[in-house]
Amino acid sequence: MYESYSANLFDGSLLKKTHTEQADAVVVGSGPGGATVARDLAGAGLRVVLIEEGRLWLPQDFPADAWTANAELYRNVGATLAMGNLPIPLVQGCAVGGTSVINGAISWRLPQDIHQEWLATDPALEQSIGWTALSEAMDRVESDLHIHPTPPEISGPNNLLLGKGADALGIAHRPIYRNVKGCRGLGRCMQGCPEGHKMSMDRTYIPEALAHNARLFYSTTALRVLHQDGKAQGIQAITKAGANLRVLAPRVVLAAGALHSPLLLWKSRLRHPSLGQGFQCHPGVGITGRFPNPVRMWEGATQGHEVIGLRHEGIKIEALGFDMAFVASRLKSFGPALTDDIANLVFWSNWGAAIRAEARGSVRPSWRGQPHVRFSLTQNDLFKIRRGIRVMAEIMLAAGATAVYPGIYGWHDKLSDPAPLAHLEQEVPLHPKRFNALATHLFGTCRLGSNPQLAVLDPFFQSYTTQGLFVSDASVFPSNTGVNPQTSIIALAHLCALAILQRT
Numbered sequence: 001m002y003e004s005y006s007a008n009l010f011d012g013s014l015l016k017k018t019h020t021e022q023a024d025a026v027v028v029g030s031g032p033g034g035a036t037v038a039r040d041l042a043g044a045g046l047r048v049v050l051i052e053e054g055r056l057w058l059p060q061d062f063p064a065d066a067w068t069a070n071a072e073l074y075r076n077v078g079a080t081l082a083m084g085n086l087p088i089p090l091v092q093g094c095a096v097g098g099t100s101v102i103n104g105a106i107s108w109r110l111p112q113d114i115h116q117e118w119l120a121t122d123p124a125l126e127q128s129i130g131w132t133a134l135s136e137a138m139d140r141v142e143s144d145l146h147i148h149p150t151p152p153e154i155s156g157p158n159n160l161l162l163g164k165g166a167d168a169l170g171i172a173h174r175p176i177y178r179n180v181k182g183c184r185g186l187g188r189c190m191q192g193c194p195e196g197h198k199m200s201m202d203r204t205y206i207p208e209a210l211a212h213n214a215r216l217f218y219s220t221t222a223l224r225v226l227h228q229d230g231k232a233q234g235i236q237a238i239t240k241a242g243a244n245l246r247v248l249a250p251r252v253v254l255a256a257g258a259l260h261s262p263l264l265l266w267k268s269r270l271r272h273p274s275l276g277q278g279f280q281c282h283p284g285v286g287i288t289g290r291f292p293n294p295v296r297m298w299e300g301a302t303q304g305h306e307v308i309g310l311r312h313e314g315i316k317i318e319a320l321g322f323d324m325a326f327v328a329s330r331l332k333s334f335g336p337a338l339t340d341d342i343a344n345l346v347f348w349s350n351w352g353a354a355i356r357a358e359a360r361g362s363v364r365p366s367w368r369g370q371p372h373v374r375f376s377l378t379q380n381d382l383f384k385i386r387r388g389i390r391v392m393a394e395i396m397l398a399a400g401a402t403a404v405y406p407g408i409y410g411w412h413d414k415l416s417d418p419a420p421l422a423h424l425e426q427e428v429p430l431h432p433k434r435f436n437a438l439a440t441h442l443f444g445t446c447r448l449g450s451n452p453q454l455a456v457l458d459p460f461f462q463s464y465t466t467q468g469l470f471v472s473d474a475s476v477f478p479s480n481t482g483v484n485p486q487t488s489i490i491a492l493a494h495l496c497a498l499a500i501l502q503r504t
């Protein structure tokens with residue numbers, strides 16, 4: 001796929017000489033936010049340069065084991081920490097295609113009730129991201145990325161058991177809608193699909209942008225936005241081989257993700273009262289369980305089934321297939337019991353709950369120039385985490401698990417029947433140290449809005465401080481969404497590109 005575009009591809013690990021590019025637009029970051037804008041602007045005839053810090057991977061080169069994938073494809077080995085009452089690893093990808101390369105392919109439209117919340121807070125957003133325009137953009141995403149429900153033949157037992165347990169308890173559930181084409185259920189979405197079946201940005205919008213003559217500099221890091229007299233002028237970057245790259249363009253689009261887009265604004269001395277404020281995420285908690293029959297959670301669609309009946313409580317449960325090495329690393333046993341657990345890994349299952357946390361935190365540069373994130377869960381958030389664990393454990397036992405490991409510090413390590421779960425609320429106080437969480441969905445650090453004191457960007461994605469500077473990634477979201485965000489990010493990015501073109 002990339003051979004045809006070799007003239008437009010520049011590997012920063014080989015670029016050793018200072019270089020200047022002229023373009024109509026420069027886009028930083030090639031995840032869902034950046035790839036979409038690059039594709040749309042290039043498709044409209046603009047000369048586009050796309051800069052990405054990560055390297056370009058071809059499907060056959062993706063690491064098969066999760067540990068190597070973590071080291072190679074995940075930013076900071078998947079462990080940028082949010083510091084607060086419970087330290088939470090914030091997981092992000094770093095590759096051409098951004099986090100879409102290593103995500104679970106779950107594709108959710110932005111729920112209309114969340115959109116209504118946004119507009120109730122700021123009715124001016126109707127002009128740029130009104131429901132009709134957003135719905136049309138989401139229709140387009142669904143068609144472009146082949147989004148469809150996971151068929152039973154590639155679900156695999158880990159997914160089907162979640163449906164079975166939820167059915168037994170009468171909780172609404174469904175096969176997950178995923179952006180895949182010809183998926184064979186190889187269970188490796190989070191290491192990069194080895195056969196290219198996941199319709200991530202590296203398989204879709206980036207090649208399309210290149211076909212429209214966009215130029216991609218990968219293994220290249222943007223250092224700051226160039227600007228003068230309140231106008232954006234381009235990007236100063238450095239290649240992995242150490243050469244300066246200067247891209248001069250009147251339109252600059254930051255899409256480096258919800259931690260790195262605000263960081264770039266800080267580094268460019270483009271301060272704003274609410275820059276980096278309002279950070280939100282979906283902390284995720286997981287449970288494991290053992291079934292009497294083989295589950296082989298590493299087979300089937302990595303994430304193929306979900307419980308949707310608790311979404312209005314801010315809890316969404318998903319099956320989550322891990323690589324065997326990851327599963328083994330989570331076992332708590334030792335000695336002969338550990339030997340037995342490892343010999344019987346085929347019987348283990350893992351599910352997770354994503355929580356729509358109400359807490360808001362902040363991102364600022366650390367003394368090392370990396371994102372320093374502060375974020376503390378509220379009592380309400382801890383309540384949802386505890387409830388999510390309880391419901392997951394009940395579903396797992398209802399699906400036939402012989403043992404469930406709820407992962408709550410200082411409580412039952414292992415449950416074989418649901419009776420103790422009835423006492424969970426009395427026995428486990430809402431103390432953050434009782435729980436383990438990580439977050440993969442990050443939002444809201446350069447928000448859109450009509451009030452320049454509260455929002456970094458105007459409703460049309462343009463910076464309040466700098467003309468020609470736009471942000472197009474999960475940073476712009478007014479809040480978290482309670483559902484997996486990539487479809488919404490891509491849809492908003494289409495609207496961002498439209499706004500840029502309408503100003504041209």
Ligand SMILES: Cc1cc2nc3c(=O)[nH]c(=O)nc-3n(C[C@H](O)[C@H](O)[C@H](O)COP(=O)(O)OP(=O)(O)OC[C@H]3O[C@@H](n4cnc5c(N)ncnc54)[C@H](O)[C@@H]3O)c2cc1C
Binds near residue numbers: 097222
């Ligand atoms: C393990 C995992 C599973 C997930 N599963 C799902 C899922 O199934 N469904 C879903 O909807 N969402 C999922 N997500 C979340 C989703 O993938 C992200 O929300 C989405 O990719 C964010 O898009 P983005 O464009 O904002 O940022 P990213 O996709 O993170 O892209 C930002 C890009 O910018 C690059 N960058 C950063 N700084 C610089 C710089 N200075 N110079 C150059 N480049 C830079 C980064 O390397 C990165 O490639 C998952 C996330 C993770 C971590």
Ligand code: SF4
Binds near residue numbers: 180188193194197301
């Ligand atoms: S489940 Fe496997 S085949 Fe399907 S998209 Fe993910 S990695 Fe590719």
